[in-house]
Amino acid sequence: MSIRVENLVKTYGKQNAVNDITFNINSGEIVGFLGPNGAGKTTTMKILTCFIPPSSGRAYINNMDVELKAIEVRKQIGYLPEHNPLYTDMYVKEYLHFIASIYHLPNTTKRVAEMIEITGLQVEQKKKIGQLSKGYRQRVGLAQAMIHNPSVLILDEPTSGLDPNQIVEIRNLITTIGKEKTVMLSTHIMQEVEAMCTRVMIVNKGNIVANGEPHELKQQFSSDIILVVKFNQILNKEQLKELENMAEVKTANNNEYHLKGKNEEALKALAFNFAVKNQLMLSEMKVSENSLEDIFKNVTR
Amino acid sequence: MFSILKKEIRSFLSSLIAIIVIVVFLIANSLFLWVFKETNILDAGYANIDPLFDLAPIIFIFLISAITMRSFSEEKKSGTFEILTTKPLTDMSIIMGKYLAGLIIVIFAILPTLVYYYTVYTLGLPEGNLDSGAVWGSYLGLILLSAGYVAIGLFSSIITDNQIVSFIISMFLCFFFYSTFDYLGSFSFFKDSDFFIEWMGISYHYRSISKGVIDSRDIVYFLSLIGLFLWLTKIIFSSRKW
Numbered sequence: 001m002s003i004r005v006e007n008l009v010k011t012y013g014k015q016n017a018v019n020d021i022t023f024n025i026n027s028g029e030i031v032g033f034l035g036p037n038g039a040g041k042t043t044t045m046k047i048l049t050c051f052i053p054p055s056s057g058r059a060y061i062n063n064m065d066v067e068l069k070a071i072e073v074r075k076q077i078g079y080l081p082e083h084n085p086l087y088t089d090m091y092v093k094e095y096l097h098f099i100a101s102i103y104h105l106p107n108t109t110k111r112v113a114e115m116i117e118i119t120g121l122q123v124e125q126k127k128k129i130g131q132l133s134k135g136y137r138q139r140v141g142l143a144q145a146m147i148h149n150p151s152v153l154i155l156d157e158p159t160s161g162l163d164p165n166q167i168v169e170i171r172n173l174i175t176t177i178g179k180e181k182t183v184m185l186s187t188h189i190m191q192e193v194e195a196m197c198t199r200v201m202i203v204n205k206g207n208i209v210a211n212g213e214p215h216e217l218k219q220q221f222s223s224d225i226i227l228v229v230k231f232n233q234i235l236n237k238e239q240l241k242e243l244e245n246m247a248e249v250k251t252a253n254n255n256e257y258h259l260k261g262k263n264e265e266a267l268k269a270l271a272f273n274f275a276v277k278n279q280l281m282l283s284e285m286k287v288s289e290n291s292l293e294d295i296f297k298n299v300t301r
Numbered sequence: 302m303f304s305i306l307k308k309e310i311r312s313f314l315s316s317l318i319a320i321i322v323i324v325v326f327l328i329a330n331s332l333f334l335w336v337f338k339e340t341n342i343l344d345a346g347y348a349n350i351d352p353l354f355d356l357a358p359i360i361f362i363f364l365i366s367a368i369t370m371r372s373f374s375e376e377k378k379s380g381t382f383e384i385l386t387t388k389p390l391t392d393m394s395i396i397m398g399k400y401l402a403g404l405i406i407v408i409f410a411i412l413p414t415l416v417y418y419y420t421v422y423t424l425g426l427p428e429g430n431l432d433s434g435a436v437w438g439s440y441l442g443l444i445l446l447s448a449g450y451v452a453i454g455l456f457s458s459i460i461t462d463n464q465i466v467s468f469i470i471s472m473f474l475c476f477f478f479y480s481t482f483d484y485l486g487s488f489s490f491f492k493d494s495d496f497f498i499e500w501m502g503i504s505y506h507y508r509s510i511s512k513g514v515i516d517s518r519d520i521v522y523f524l525s526l527i528g529l530f531l532w533l534t535k536i537i538f539s540s541r542k543w
Binding site for chain 1: 311380382391541
């Protein structure tokens with residue numbers, strides 16, 4: 001078990017930022033930590049990285065208590081804080097050397113060169129961090145978090161503020177790394193979770209409201225299936241009425257209709273038979289899944 | 302600790318703070334010691350460099366505050382504080398790294414003034430007619446005093462994320478510990494406790510060491526002052542955990 005959290009509570013004054021949460025993350029998992037602003041994502045991450053202690057409850061990284069064995073725990077985690085703070089007046093290489101020296105890495109120069117290559121910083125490696133664009137700074141932040149080859153990576157919004165190309169690159173980077181490490185990342189972007197994560201945890205107001213693999217969550221939170229059908233022409237009133245008698249119909253646009261039902265096969269058969277009977281051509285038929293975004297909206301409302 | 306120390310010294314050098322502090326310190330001292338009429342050594346007629354040791358504590362109030370003002374406040378403001386504190390470093394090793402870096406810069410500012418010692422030593426009549434014991438005592442005193450100032454400066458830096466506020470607090474505290482106790486001691490209403498009050502201040506112990514007699518009580522005083530402020534810094538440093 002790479003990360004184990006038991007009944008974690010963090011209170012700021014009277015406000016409960018994290019309200020009694022419990023979860024486990026196994027090694028090799030990439031877990032997406034989702035939640036609206038102020039849900040307690042960052043607080044949880046700060047506790048896991050030993051920056052602040054929990055008000056009550058326990059958290060373990062690789063079976064070591066974050067409060068009692070803080071130094072040991074910090075050696076085994078790589079952390080990218082929110083907003084990615086960096087020393088803007090340091091050079092990229094200088095900074096990575098500095099971080100490497102904190103971990104007492106044996107061959108600093110080689111490791112720094114490796115990290116620069118992995119994160120694609122070759123072109124920018126001689127610049128000051130302050131001169132870099134946001135995407136490259138983010139890479140420096142990631143390089144900094146991974147330089148000591150930690151077994152657990154905790155990334156707080158690793159792709160915020162990047163352009164679409166950079167987002168894809170960073171995602172690929174994280175996916176590659178995530179094959180052998182445990183990654184816990186927070187984000188606001190749903191596609192990102194679907195693209196990278198093996199598991200999703202949604203928190204709201206300090207509580208975990210959903211936890212599972214993306215497709216599990218989709219099944220769990222959607223009992224109805226929506227079949228999108230498209231005919232070659234707009235249905236006239238009678239045809240529509242006929243269809244409506246058979247299933248719950250929502251007219252989307254033009255000749256596209258959403259049929260709602262419990263059974264996917266039955267819906268498909270219905271749509272097909274209807275088309276044959278009315279001599280219509282079915283130009284499109286697909287099952288629209290409940291997106292993670294819908295689930296997110298549902299559970300965090 | 303050494304990685305922090307190295308990083309701090311590099312950043313002092315690359316941001317030119319260290320160079321500016323050293324240059325300003327030396328120029329100011331040289332002007333007062335060799336050029337300005339009232340304080341200059343050449344006209345004084347005695348072969349000693351006491352004016353240096355009278356002036357340096359005052360100049361250092363400004364310069365050391367300038368060196369230390371950013372050490373924690375900048376980290377807090379830019380968020381790198383979180384980077385440092387989530388690395389496998391103990392709180393104390395971060396503080397000591399920064400403390401020693403500041404102290405080393407100050408010592409490098411003091412070192413070139415040995416030229417003054419050599420000059421006066423050679424100019425003395427007869428040559429070498431200079432109370433060397435007192436000079437070395439004064440140097441030791443000056444280093445201990447700077448070490449105290451650096452500790453005060455670090456403390457001022459950790460309590461705020463604003464460099465200007467930290468600078469002003471640091472100057473005030475340095476000045477307070479350096480000379481306020483002297484003035485307080487001279488008030489008549491403290492009557493018999495005047496000695497004790499003067500004893501609380503830095504300048505009493507600084508003067509005492511400057512005589513060339515190294516009294517363990519003075520050393521203990523300085524070490525306690527440094528210890529006190531580093532300890533306070535440590536407490537505030539850990540306050541994120543409250």
